[in-house]
Amino acid sequence: MVGHTEQKKYFQRMMSGGSLAHAYLLHGPQGVGKRMFAGELATALLADSGVALQNNPDCILLQPGVSKETGKPTEIPVEAVREMKKWAYQRPLYGVRKVVLIDDAERMSDAAANTVLKVLEEPPVYLNFLLVSSRSGQLLETITSRCQDVAFRTLEDVEMKTVLASLKMDADDRQLVAAVAAGRPGAALRLVKEKKLPTVAKAIAGLEKMLISGTAERIVFAKKIADDDDALQIVSWWLAWAHAQLVARPRLAAVANGLLDLYNAVSETKYNRRLAVEKFLLELLASA
Secondary structure, eight states: OOSOHHHHHHHHHHHHTTOOOSEEEEEOSTTSSHHHHHHHHHHHHTGGGOSOGGGOTTEEEEOOOBOTTTOOBOOBOHHHHHHHHHHHTSOOSSSSOEEEEETTGGGBOHHHHHHHHHHHHSOOTTEEEEEEESOGGGSOHHHHTTSEEEEOOOOOHHHHHHHHHTSOOOHHHHHHHHHHHTTOHHHHHHHHHTTOHHHHHHHHHHHHHHTTOOHHHHHHHHHHHHTSTTHHHHHHHHHHHHHHHTTTOGGGHHHHHHHHHHHHHHHOTTSOHHHHHHHHHHTOOTTO
């Protein structure tokens, strides 16, 4: 995979030196490649088994379910975590290791997290945990304290260019993806896979129009955005786009700062989403 050179070197040292810890927490912004990295690391850890990761009985993946009603992620099923606990204390079938990969680990319920904790407290010598999280602050401290911390960051521009070069799209679309993905290859690939580029372009065009619009238009637009189920995602696109434009358009700094406050407000259910969007739009500088 592209990028994350220091993390690769770190695990190569740990593996070659025989000093791997029994548990690692891979954390950082959503979409930077933590999950892909964890999959490649699990493959490397189980390489001696000679069995592909997706078919390897010595690896277990725990991840959130998906709501049939909303299509959004749910909690990691506690039943699956309890099954993992039983599985963990059975010796490997093929190699010398077993790996537990927990994606979106912050989505464990208290019951699921406490079950994982019991295994972390007394892990068998052959077991390695790889926890992946974009919101590691939501994990139990008793879990994070038993994991080695491995931080991931967004990719450099040159690394993102390598990622985007493999995608079939025109120059304008590639520029748009680069702006809103903001160094997150997973986010870029997801936008293309889910064919969301027209939606992103429309959202950005809407914001640009608001920069020169009057009060009445902004209030109407605020309601439209606030009522959108993807409001938080739209605001995240705006924020990434505004930051990408700062060098060429430094007067967008006020817009970017306002968008950061708006993103934090829209992220919290206790805030009135429509009022937050209205406040942001009404405070925009027409000359930005």
